[in-house]
Amino acid sequence: MNATVSILAEIPEELHESLKGYLESHPNWDQDRVFSAALSLFLLQNGNG
Known part of the structure; x- marks a missing residue:
């Protein structure tokens, strides 16, 4: 099961x-996908x- 959590950040x-x-320049991406990818890479x- 996938859960979604909203994050508000400055x-x-x-x-x-x-x-x-x-x-x-990357229309297939959205802000949520970028943040998710960045956070995943950071945690890895x-x-x-």
Whole structure:
């Protein structure tokens, strides 16, 4: 079963502009997919597993 959790986060304006540019050039991606991929990569690289 897949559960979805909403996350509200403040990010620097420069990062937001970069994210907007990325999403404009990659129409198959959305903000949720980018955040999920970034968080997954972070946890793989830094997790305790």
